[in-house]
Amino acid sequence: MTMDPQEQQAPSADGFPADDVWRRLSTRMLLIHPVKELIRFLPALIAVVIAGSTGGQKWWGLIGVAIAVGLGLLRWLTTRYRFTPDQVQLRHGLLNTTTVSAPIDRVRSVDVTASILHRALGLAEVKIGTGAGEKELKLDGLTAAEAAALRGDLLHRSRAQAAGGSAARGTVSNADAADQPDPAGRQPPSYSPETVVYQLNPSWIRYAPFSPAGLIAALAIFGIGSQVINESGIDWGDNGVVNGAADFARGLGVLAAIVVGLLALVVFVVLLSLGGYLLAFHNFRLTRDDAGGTHHVTRGLLTTRATSLEIRRLRGVALHRPVPLRWVGGARLEAITTGVKDDDRTMSTTLTPPSPAPVVTATATRVLGDPHALEQPLQPHGPAATRRRYTRALVGFGIPAAALVAAATVWSLPALVIPAVLLLVLGVLLGRSRARWLGHAITDRFLITRSGSLALATDVVERRSAVGVVVRRSFFQRRARLATVSLATAAGAKAYPVIDVPQQQVGELAGQLLPETAEQFLRDQPPTTHSA
Amino acid sequence: MDLRPPTHFVSPRARLLWAVEGVIGTVVLIVALVLWTVFGDLGMPWTLLGVVVILLVFVGGVLLTPFARYRIHRWEVTDDAVYTQRGWLTIEQRIAPISRVQTVDTERGALARLFGLSTVTVTTASAKGELKIEGLDRAVAEDIVRDLTVVTAASDGDAT
Known part of the structure; x- marks a missing residue:
């Protein structure tokens, strides 16, 4: 990598020069590590303290604390990192030293996370990702200012190198970063003015109970908490409160107990969703940095996170409107992008949490930079596709319904026919809803495909991202003269299907997805023969 | 159409x-x-x-x-695309432009070797977009691999 001296000067002011010198993480981490180790060893420590107190030997507890603190100190002492002109390296371990390297030109994501402990001390953890499947490099314990400056610098350098020259760098001044860092580290400093694409309104937490997003966040956050509870050795079966509740339920009778239990469950889930939404999405902000070519997401109540998505890796968006959320007019948005590990826990592709549908649509329009993509009327797939929506829904609901009717005759319980009829009605409603939402459209840039009902999703995928087309016909689809045509891509879910396309449109759609390639495989038939 | x-x-x-x-x-x-x-x-x-x-x-x-x-398994390689069809109850046709092909593999199982047959797998950047041709004559498979390797080596970009 070639660097002119001026550019080399700028980062050194931030404290991360590319000088090959191994350095340690902030000394303030010495406060965080022992506390973290203490939490990890908490169950063991409690046991030690209890054993020590009954035996009258209190100093056992002190030794336990000392070991935990010592481990934290050791971890800090044995962890070093350095910046070479084209790599970031992290070395850790006492006996078996491991060195993890991230080539700067392959840096795809730089995420800054700050737990409540980190924030109290003005520190942050930086995760440098070099692509899906690769191990990420974690620098836990830079100052918030360093972290933010490093993040900006790495992303800009990676982009400049990927662009194959320093032309793009001329517009980006690294010196800005040195001037701006906020001492409190609340907001990462920006290299250029960022446009706000989406800003969460606190009142949108009302959508939390209607979407699993908050619940998933809550489970991810509390997962660690439950582990602590499990390890602390609390025995639920022997717990006074639990036993009391069980006795109370027995007193109420079975039906009342079920109702009370369901209500309690609903309240619990709602509270958990609200809590998860607040913790994960508080102050959710999506900004676009045009000079850096990235979208930034900052979010979090206690633990704050700043993640970035490169615009050049963006291939589209997925608009999700699952059932309870759709009924209250909500939606959420995900990015379809290459090279990002997409799992629910890290929420690395979330563009908006559950929010009002018009806001989400507007955000999608701004992210895509295409005002018409989401206004495009979708083409329905015709009567055969509609029939298939009904038959599939009815088969799904018909089997349990038939079982209920059979049970009603065998045990002569006519009341069981009522739920059977209800199931069939639900099947019809589901089929109707699925048929209504099914559709697709092709624009100059995008394939827009919408399907589902309970989990309604509209995928807007760039046509240029297609690396192939898959046309799939099951036995029943062949009978109905339908086919599922999928766009295969390296991004997101890897395949974006258009379900049950009428046979006479398959060739046209394949041709649109792979222009100049698929056309040679079309049947030489005049299209007029299918005008009926 | x-x-x-x-x-x-x-x-x-x-x-x-x-x-x-x-x-x-x-x-x-x-x-x-x-x-x-x-x-x-x-x-x-x-x-x-x-x-x-x-x-x-x-x-x-x-x-x-x-x-x-x-009757169903078919294949075709043209100057700019690979096209396959396979399946039995569910039939799948797959098209990949040659510019998007990443790797071409041949595989010969023990039994297939007895019959002089090979399987050619063409992968693209999409994990759900690989093309597989089973039961090819060994010589034909070698020809396909040679042709595709030449063409994919000539095209630039990372095929995503």
Whole structure:
């Protein structure tokens, strides 16, 4: 990598020069590590303290604390990192030293996370990702200012190198970063003015109970908490409160107990969703940095996170409107992008949490930079596709319904026919809803495909991202003269299907997805023969 | 307008390979049933059910599917695209532009080697977009691999 001296000067002011010198993480981490180790060893420590107190030997507890603190100190002492002109390296371990390297030109994501402990001390953890499947490099314990400056610098350098020259760098001044860092580290400093694409309104937490997003966040956050509870050795079966509740339920009778239990469950889930939404999405902000070519997401109540998505890796968006959320007019948005590990826990592709549908649509329009993509009327797939929506829904609901009717005759319980009829009605409603939402459209840039009902999703995928087309016909689809045509891509879910396309449109759609390639495989038939 | 099937059939010997695979599967099931009936205490009705299942597997796997698959499995490589069709109950056609091809692999199973057959797998950047041609004559497979390797090496970009 070639660097002119001026550019080399700028980062050194931030404290991360590319000088090959191994350095340690902030000394303030010495406060965080022992506390973290203490939490990890908490169950063991409690046991030690209890054993020590009954035996009258209190100093056992002190030794336990000392070991935990010592481990934290050791971890800090044995962890070093350095910046070479084209790599970031992290070395850790006492006996078996491991060195993890991230080539700067392959840096795809730089995420800054700050737990409540980190924030109290003005520190942050930086995760440098070099692509899906690769191990990420974690620098836990830079100052918030360093972290933010490093993040900006790495992303800009990676982009400049990927662009194959320093032309793009001329517009980006690294010196800005040195001037701006906020001492409190609340907001990462920006290299250029960022446009706000989406800003969460606190009142949108009302959508939390209607979407699993908050619940998933809550489970991810509390997962660690439950582990602590499990390890602390609390025995639920022997717990006074639990036993009391069980006795109370027995007193109420079975039906009342079920109702009370369901209500309690609903309240619990709602509270958990609200809590998860607040913790994960508080102050959710999506900004676009045009000079850096990235979208930034900052979010979090206690633990704050700043993640970035490169615009050049963006291939589209997925608009999700699952059932309870759709009924209250909500939606959420995900990015379809290459090279990002997409799992629910890290929420690395979330563009908006559950929010009002018009806001989400507007955000999608701004992210895509295409005002018409989401206004495009979708083409329905015709009567055969509609029939298939009904038959599939009815088969799904018909089997349990038939079982209920059979049970009603065998045990002569006519009341069981009522739920059977209800199931069939639900099947019809589901089929109707699925048929209504099914559709697709092709624009100059995008394939827009919408399907589902309970989990309604509209995928807007760039046509240029297609690396192939898959046309799939099951036995029943062949009978109905339908086919599922999928766009295969390296991004997101890897395949974006258009379900049950009428046979006479398959060739046209394949041709649109792979222009100049698929056309040679079309049947030489005049299209007029299918005008009926 | 619909897609037409790809032009080339796979090797006729593929039918024999698939039928032999079916026979082996049936034999394994027969041995299992015999052992279970003799050494385990499998009741008569269950043994009969096992015989029926094995008969179905035999008729399906040896007498029907090899021929159905041979009729359906096709492939075509043009100057700018690879096109395959495979399946039996569910039929799948896949098209990949050659500029998006990432790797071309050949695979010869022990049984396939006896019949002089190969499987060619063409992968793209999408994990759900790989193209597989089973039961190709070995020489034909080598030709396909050679052609594709030359063309993909010539095209630039990372094929995403």
